[in-house]
Amino acid sequence: MLLNLSYTEENYIKAIYRLEQDGKPVNTNDLSEQLRTAAASVTDMLKKLKQKKIVHYKAYYGCNLTDNGRKHALMIIRRHRLWEYFLSKKLGFNWDEVHDIAEELEHVGSTSLINKLDAFLGYPRFDPHGDPIPDEQGHIIKLQNKLLSAVPLHTPVEVVQIGDQSANILELLNEKNIRIGTILEIRKRFSYDQSLEIKAGGKQITQISKELSQNILVQEHE
Amino acid sequence: MLLNLSYTEENYIKAIYRLEQDGKPVNTNDLSEQLRTAAASVTDMLKKLKQKKIVHYKAYYGCNLTDNGRKHALMIIRRHRLWEYFLSKKLGFNWDEVHDIAEELEHVGSTSLINKLDAFLGYPRFDPHGDPIPDEQGHIIKLQNKLLSAVPLHTPVEVVQIGDQSANILELLNEKNIRIGTILEIRKRFSYDQSLEIKAGGKQITQISKELSQNILVQEHE
């Protein structure tokens, strides 16, 4: 049912999916930045993906995934997140090491491989960063998480997801002993740079920059 | 220490390693057949691999792996066989389904991935087809197995390895209930086509073609 796509095409689809979250069309320039590829190359690829009915594309307007394209995206994400779970839970990698390896493994396309891996792992619903794993049909749990930056003072919240997947952010969070499940509470908010002073895990006090606070997703804690 | 190679280059190295087993130089034509690629393309690639010091190559003569090339080959084989073991033992695939998937997984190059996978699997020494798995240093157990075609009549032997890895042969062996560990005994040998009549697993009588008998490796059974 789904076409066989090249490694490169899959990376474009993933990037479009990521940038598309609000329904608006995705710019060529934003895509070119996301993929670190010249804008001219992106234009070429978008024409190709249009031909394959993976994106809607109009010159000078931008692109969106078709229903079919979105299915592809969800399958790639499913593969990526299942491998991340495997690497972290079975092979003992740290959560800040799994992303790059999963980035390669996700392109191995066999459907039966992924479904058997899913079963082997016990049908996990979230990857080690707290992101939901789409099921075999491409259904994905929608979370109503808040950004830490939007949480009021003195309200205990639980870390449930990290927005950015770079090794850099995960290294920083490790340093501060913040991981999925950690309870946070904001003590002060500095309006000068919108940085925060928080209590992490019930005792440790630490400073959080604006950028970081916009990449930590939390839920209320009882 | 080892260079980063493309998917394609790795496939050439694997094919050369396979054809090189007896130390003699590998012909361009044999390689081109093995890889299902035009001989002219093979010539081009051999020049490139020579530049990268992966093969010794002289025009009209043939090629051999350098010591460095052989190290690469052993690492690719290590990755392939560890994935085959994982697919078969952990995910529950049949042994005739694992080869093609491992063929893709083997190109994911992370060394720490493979070493952690090895540990997770308990450092297995043989893959599901009975082939030895090279260790982290590239050491590989040399087996002195016999081809079934070379075994005398009425001598019980144990299947320890399958030479050819195609799904076709494995399907045929499944049909005949022959797998690693099965005890075989040759009952008759037909000189017309060198086919065999054998007893498999102590009771079942079945016919084996010459081709098949040259791809079943066995050891003496007590």
Place this chain on the structure above:
DNA sequence: ATAAAAATTTAGACAAATCTAAAAAAAATA
């Protein structure tokens, strides 16, 4: 030893994905 056959390499072309530089369109600004 010489001619015929087989194997291998060279030459030139092609497809995929990329690039830079220039042109064109859309958006922002005056």
Place this chain on the structure above:
DNA sequence: TATTTTTTTTAGATTTGTCTAAATTTTTAT
């Protein structure tokens, strides 16, 4: 609205791995 700036596309070139057809070298057979 006219002009400038930004974004996007077109044009033409590059790299990797591939192909076919022709030329060359090696091997085989007469």
